[in-house]
Amino acid sequence: MEKILSVENLHVSFYSDGGEIAAVRGVSFDVNKGETLAIVGESGSGKSVTAKTLMKLLPKQNSIIKQGDVKYGGKNLVQLTNRDMEKLRGSEISMVFQDPMTSLNPTMTIGKQVMEGLKRHRTMSKKTAYTRTVELLELVGIPDPGERINQYPHQFSGGMRQRVVIAMALACNPKMLIADEPTTALDVTIQAQILELMKELQKKFQTAIILITHDLGVVANMAQRVAVMYAGEIMESGTLDEIFYQPKHPYTWGLLSSMPKLHADRSLPLTPIPGTPPDLSHLPEGCPFAPRCQYALKVCHQYEPGKTKVSTTHTVSCWLEDERAPKVKKPEGIGGMQRGRQSKIAGS
Amino acid sequence: MRNYFLSRLGYMLVTLLIIVTATFFFMQLLPGTPFNNPEKLTEQQLLSLNEKYGLDKPIALQYFIYLGNLLQFDLGLSFQYEGRTVESIIGSRIGPSALIGLQAVVFGTAAGLLLGMISALKHNSFLDYTSVFIAVLGMSVPSFVFAALMQYYLGVKLQWLPAALWRGWEYTIMPSLALSVMVIATVARFIRTEMLEVLGQDYVVTARAKGLTEKAVIVKHVVRNALIPVVTMLGPLTVGIMTGTLVIEKIFAVPGLGEQFTLSIMVNDYSVIMGITLFYSSLFILVVMIVDILYGVLDPRISLKGEG
Numbered sequence: 072m073e074k075i076l077s078v079e080n081l082h083v084s085f086y087s088d089g090g091e092i093a094a095v096r097g098v099s100f101d102v103n104k105g106e107t108l109a110i111v112g113e114s115g116s117g118k119s120v121t122a123k124t125l126m127k128l129l130p131k132q133n134s135i136i137k138q139g140d141v142k143y144g145g146k147n148l149v150q151l152t153n154r155d156m157e158k159l160r161g162s163e164i165s166m167v168f169q170d171p172m173t174s175l176n177p178t179m180t181i182g183k184q185v186m187e188g189l190k191r192h193r194t195m196s197k198k199t200a201y202t203r204t205v206e207l208l209e210l211v212g213i214p215d216p217g218e219r220i221n222q223y224p225h226q227f228s229g230g231m232r233q234r235v236v237i238a239m240a241l242a243c244n245p246k247m248l249i250a251d252e253p254t255t256a257l258d259v260t261i262q263a264q265i266l267e268l269m270k271e272l273q274k275k276f277q278t279a280i281i282l283i284t285h286d287l288g289v290v291a292n293m294a295q296r297v298a299v300m301y302a303g304e305i306m307e308s309g310t311l312d313e314i315f316y317q318p319k320h321p322y323t324w325g326l327l328s329s330m331p332k333l334h335a336d337r338s339l340p341l342t343p344i345p346g347t348p349p350d351l352s353h354l355p356e357g358c359p360f361a362p363r364c365q366y367a368l369k370v371c372h373q374y375e376p377g378k379t380k381v382s383t384t385h386t387v388s389c390w391l392e393d394e395r396a397p398k399v400k401k402p403e404g405i406g407g408m409q410r411g412r413q414s415k416i417a418g419s
Numbered sequence: 420m421r422n423y424f425l426s427r428l429g430y431m432l433v434t435l436l437i438i439v440t441a442t443f444f445f446m447q448l449l450p451g452t453p454f455n456n457p458e459k460l461t462e463q464q465l466l467s468l469n470e471k472y473g474l475d476k477p478i479a480l481q482y483f484i485y486l487g488n489l490l491q492f493d494l495g496l497s498f499q500y501e502g503r504t505v506e507s508i509i510g511s512r513i514g515p516s517a518l519i520g521l522q523a524v525v526f527g528t529a530a531g532l533l534l535g536m537i538s539a540l541k542h543n544s545f546l547d548y549t550s551v552f553i554a555v556l557g558m559s560v561p562s563f564v565f566a567a568l569m570q571y572y573l574g575v576k577l578q579w580l581p582a583a584l585w586r587g588w589e590y591t592i593m594p595s596l597a598l599s600v601m602v603i604a605t606v607a608r609f610i611r612t613e614m615l616e617v618l619g620q621d622y623v624v625t626a627r628a629k630g631l632t633e634k635a636v637i638v639k640h641v642v643r644n645a646l647i648p649v650v651t652m653l654g655p656l657t658v659g660i661m662t663g664t665l666v667i668e669k670i671f672a673v674p675g676l677g678e679q680f681t682l683s684i685m686v687n688d689y690s691v692i693m694g695i696t697l698f699y700s701s702l703f704i705l706v707v708m709i710v711d712i713l714y715g716v717l718d719p720r721i722s723l724k725g726e727g
Contacts, residue, residue, distance in 0.1 A: 153633070160627070160629065166625075177718070177720055178647070178719060178720075188629040188631075191631055191632075223719040236625070239629065
């Protein structure tokens with residue numbers, strides 16, 4: 072498999088009146104051509120910051136990449152000048168945002184907004200750009216594209232707007248697409264349509280996708296590999312099957328068991344993970360998840376665990392994986408689910 | 420669209436009627452008479468003058484006569500200037516006011532936009548603080564202070580510009596500058612706030628994510644959207660300034676409408692007071708409507724249909 076992007080030991084911090092907020096702390100992962108990597112985690116786990124860092128779209132005034140490399144096509148994006156980064160954005164790496172209601176310019180026709188990227192990165196006549204835009208709109212399933220191209224965002228529904236955003240992102244056939252919670256703001260039936268569309272287009276153009284989400288149903292439906300983030304770190308990463316069937320980290324267990332299940336007893340409440348994510352400006356010592364972890368050992372509160380390789384694709388950061396640790400059995404009901412059911416959750 | 424204009428027109432007329440009525444009756448509270456040296460007039464003379472101008476009739480009747488004349492676009496005769504119509508007085512005075520006003524608005528808007536945009540783009544920098552300071556100064560210090568300072572330093576001490584009067588274009592510079600201070604401050608503050616707001620919008624991130632150059636992002640996405648609300652504010656501001664400002668015209672002895680207005684109020688020239696008030700309000704209402712139409716052109720989300 073061809074590796075097209077690799078992130079190594081990335082640290083990103085924000086500065087506010089309350090001091091430094093370490094939003095991303097030592098994140099590493101690779102993305103291969105044509106595959107989907109899902110980054111999952113709660114709100115505030117640093118997944119969106121990671122995504123925006125790859126595009127270097129974080130506000131310059133108060134954020135800084137403290138350490139680490141983002142390697143893409145022989146270049147280190149962290150060191151790229153703004154001008155060189157502009158050339159890459161939209162042509163090689165694109166992004167789809169969370170809320171289609173706010174991510175389009177309300178005073179510009181959608182045609183113009185799609186064409187902008189094309190004109191910036193490809194030399195083509197106005198007429199070709201126009202025809203290509205109509206094609207793109209058709210490709211993402213917008214009916215009557217020749218008519219709709221001259222309309223404004225407010226004349227589109229949420230799902231249609233997200234299709235426009237996807238058309239914009241794919242305008243220049245990028246090698247990589249970063250989708251930051253692309254379906255969170257949409258209602259469930261539309262979610263399924265948008266995910267289908269993304270899968271279909273991915274197959275067609277061999278685009279690699281980094282999918283940022285907190286919805287495990289979406290993950291099961293879309294991803295080949297999964298990275299679980301918590302408090303700015305990747306706690307566990309592996310293939311879809313490894314994360315869903317042989318999860319090793321108590322946080323992953325918590326995520327999986329807090330997910331609603333199709334055939335579970337409806338009278339029982341969902342199982343939440345107790346507590347709240349830590350304050351990133353005052354992180355506890357040791358493992359950031361330890362205060363909420365029911366399996367936490369003494370060592371968890373003092374030292375951060377190292378990375379343990381469970382298989383060539385499966386890595387976990389947890390003291391339970393240490394050979395000196397007591398053997399803990401993962402709770403029941405996790406990892407027993409069948410793939411088919413998970414897809415149903417995503418599409419339901 | 421046609422319905423929209425018709426209903427707007429209806430509202431405009433109602434507004435004007437309210438203004439006319441209010442001004443007419445409030446004016447009755449002004450002490451004194453519109454005649455020169457009333458203390459030297461005998462009882463008999465006063466009565467016959469009142470009769471001549473129709474002031475002996477009941478107030479209500481006077482009001483309806485005025486409305487009747489108004490419907491025929493007749494604003495009446497001035498009390499102060501024998502035999503001159505109110506229309507001709509406004510006509511002869513509006514020129515200078517409009518000229519210095521227009522210059523002040525054009526210059527003030529350009530300078531204000533520049534100042535405010537720099538401020539927003541260099542948010543929280545020294546430049547930003549400086550321009551905010553200038554804006555606050557311009558808003559809070561009354562324009563006649565600047566006018567007096569300018570008159571003294573530029574006009575009297577340095578003698579770069581004529582200190583007052585109205586004898587050519589160079590005489591318009593200082594009054595225009597003095598008026599523009601407020602425009603600069605208002606526009607700068609407004610566009611700064613709007614730009615900062617738009618800069619934080621998701622669609623600006625989208626534009627950057629497309630790989631557009633920073634310049635293209637600012638010009639096509641940020642400024643375009645930040646300007647829309649500025650237009651609303653600029654309309655009424657323009658009317659206010661172009662129809663003359665009482666104090667500035669007084670200080671620089673500009674023969675403008677504002678100066679005439681103050682004069683007419685002093686001597687109880689009823690018909691001129693009514694006329695100028697009506698003129699100001701009509702212009703104001705008209706500009707507000709133009710702004711609304713412009714808004715519809717600039718912002719596709721607003722469509723002009725149904726009732727206003």
